[in-house]
Amino acid sequence: xxxxxxxxxxxxxxxxxxxxxxxxxxxxxxxxxxxxxxxxxxxxxxxxxxxxxxxxxxxxxxxxxxxxxxxxxxxxxxxxxxxxxxxxxxxxxxxxxxxxxxxxxxxxxxxxxxxxxxxxxxxxxxxxxxxxxxxxxxxxxxxxxxxxxxxxxxxxxxxxxxxxxxxxxxxxxxxxxxxxxxxxxxxxxxxxxxxxx
Amino acid sequence: xxxxxxxxxxxxxxxxxxxxxxxxxxxxxxxxxxxxxxxxxxxxxxxxxxxxxxxxxxxxxxxxxxxxxxxxxxxxxxxxxxxxxxxxxxxxxxxxxxxxxxxxxxxxxxxxxxxxxxxxxxxxxxxxxxxxxxxxxxxxxxxxxxxxxxxxxxxxxxxxxxxxxxxxxxxxxxxxxxxxxxxxxxxxxxxxxxxxxxxxxxxxxxxxxxxxxxxxxxxxxxxxxxxxxxxxxxxxxxxxxxxxxxxxxxxxxxxxxxxxxxxxxxxxxxxxxxxxxxxxxxxxxxxxxxxxxxxxxxxxxxxxxxx
Numbered sequence: 001x002x003x004x005x006x007x008x009x010x011x012x013x014x015x016x017x018x019x020x021x022x023x024x025x026x027x028x029x030x031x032x033x034x035x036x037x038x039x040x041x042x043x044x045x046x047x048x049x050x051x052x053x054x055x056x057x058x059x060x061x062x063x064x065x066x067x068x069x070x071x072x073x074x075x076x077x078x079x080x081x082x083x084x085x086x087x088x089x090x091x092x093x094x095x096x097x098x099x100x101x102x103x104x105x106x107x108x109x110x111x112x113x114x115x116x117x118x119x120x121x122x123x124x125x126x127x128x129x130x131x132x133x134x135x136x137x138x139x140x141x142x143x144x145x146x147x148x149x150x151x152x153x154x155x156x157x158x159x160x161x162x163x164x165x166x167x168x169x170x171x172x173x174x175x176x177x178x179x180x181x182x183x184x185x186x187x188x189x190x191x192x193x194x195x196x197x
Numbered sequence: 198x199x200x201x202x203x204x205x206x207x208x209x210x211x212x213x214x215x216x217x218x219x220x221x222x223x224x225x226x227x228x229x230x231x232x233x234x235x236x237x238x239x240x241x242x243x244x245x246x247x248x249x250x251x252x253x254x255x256x257x258x259x260x261x262x263x264x265x266x267x268x269x270x271x272x273x274x275x276x277x278x279x280x281x282x283x284x285x286x287x288x289x290x291x292x293x294x295x296x297x298x299x300x301x302x303x304x305x306x307x308x309x310x311x312x313x314x315x316x317x318x319x320x321x322x323x324x325x326x327x328x329x330x331x332x333x334x335x336x337x338x339x340x341x342x343x344x345x346x347x348x349x350x351x352x353x354x355x356x357x358x359x360x361x362x363x364x365x366x367x368x369x370x371x372x373x374x375x376x377x378x379x380x381x382x383x384x385x386x387x388x389x390x391x392x393x394x395x396x397x398x399x400x401x402x403x404x405x406x407x408x409x410x411x412x413x414x415x416x417x418x419x420x421x422x423x424x425x426x427x428x429x430x431x432x433x434x435x436x437x438x439x440x441x442x443x444x445x446x447x448x449x450x451x452x453x454x455x456x457x458x459x460x461x462x463x464x465x466x467x468x469x470x471x472x473x474x475x476x477x478x479x480x481x482x483x484x485x486x487x488x489x490x491x492x493x494x495x496x497x498x499x500x501x502x503x504x
Contacts, residue, residue: 022233026226034222039211048225055229108204118212125212144217172209179209 017059021067026055028070029077032117037081039109040102050088054081071115082106120183128178136171143168310467312338319460336469342476355478364478373480375488411439412463416448 017025030051037050057080058064065072082102113121129140135157142148142156153164215222319331329349336344341358353366363376406418416439437451447465480486 019230019233023226023230026229030225030229031222034225035211035215038214039208048223048228051225052229052232056233059233105204105207108208112205112208122212122216125209126216129213129216140213140217144213169206172206172213175213176205176209 017061017064022055022059025058025073029073029117030055031119032074032113033077033081035113035118036078036109037085040082040085040105042085050081050084053084057084074115078106078109121179124179124182125175127182128175131178132171132174136167136174139164139167139171312336312468312471314464314466314469314471315462316464317460317462336471336475338476344476355476357476357478360478362478364480366481366484371484373484373486375478375480375486406437406439408442409439411448414448415442416440417442 033051033054034047037047037054038044042050054077058077065076086102129137132140138157139153142153148156150161150164153159154161157164157167159167314334314336317331317333317335318329321328321330331350332348334346334348336346341360343354343356343358345354347353351368353368355364355366356362365374365376366372367374406420408415408417410416411418418437418439420435420437435453437449437453438447439449439451440446441448447467448463450462452460452462
């Protein structure tokens, strides 16, 4: 065997995961992957399955990003998770998945979350929720803390269902702008929102 | 189709779900490591007994998904199940040399058949009182023609894999929907039906299940795990195949995707006398015709992310 071939094999072995590296990888990235698959529409139980299968794919892969390359790993894991979801939905329901649309979702994720795991954004969001005006805070509490349906919210708040929908949308927009103010370097979120609004 | 039209709004929605509930994402480290360990041991381990759910498959919550499906998607789901079942059948037979005279005869009959019909019943399992979720009559013909008649929804679906076209018929509404082009993502499950492809694609371990009376006939059973190649669109799952001990005719096939659900195929007819019009993709007279184009998606194969 030539020296260059041997070096190539050694490099490939280095990039493949062993159980110890797998554990480290899971601990470092599972939160980000979980949030990502939830963002792509997975219910909590399904999200756990997708996260599991994503890391198992990494474990079985012949070649993966090198140790310590957090950004490359995040991108690799997101791609694996995205492929899992697309193929799983296609398989189960023969539902056509618009590839362009899901790629746009990936762009939104990268613009808002970047290579992080969402912790900074979550902390900022909690602060922003705490600073909401009473009416918007009530809407957020009803919808997200108590899981109140739109019809019940409408009766509770004296609005139509469309009115509730609009209130929640405006509140999320306000929260996005508030988060942008708290997170320097994450301006893409509000910028994109204002472009569309 | 999932709506990704407002990704930024949905991302805030996702974060709010977590923030308001005050629940951290679960720690899955132990679970994944245990599964990884199983994966590593898999090549030398005995295949699980058919009928015992496999951990990964049991978590797919198939039953809940089927129950929550719209009527129109139930048939599509059934189609996928049917294709998987048909693939499993052929896979078991063509990878089971030396499984006895009955199976050799059954394999020979299948090898010669160019048209087949069978009934697929998907039902709940495990509680002793199965509830039928979907019943579909299936006709397949080489090369590349499939007809699915849902006896639950009344919808009929015809597919020509070679032409890449699909026709859905909704008799109550007298409506025909032509899907053209169908695209590789939809066609892929149907390709699995055809014998030449199946011989190459599937590898089932085999385990004798003994003899018992099935559908009133003395039958010999063979169990196995149907394993698709990596990158194909089906999960692996246990299957049971029962053939008439005397004649080698297929009697029943059982697929067990998880402990809550099973699919049974029976009423097999090989090379049935059916009219060619059964596979016609021309809308019947008197039907309102609608043509739809589906978004084209990349075929499977891109499973290994580009890092």
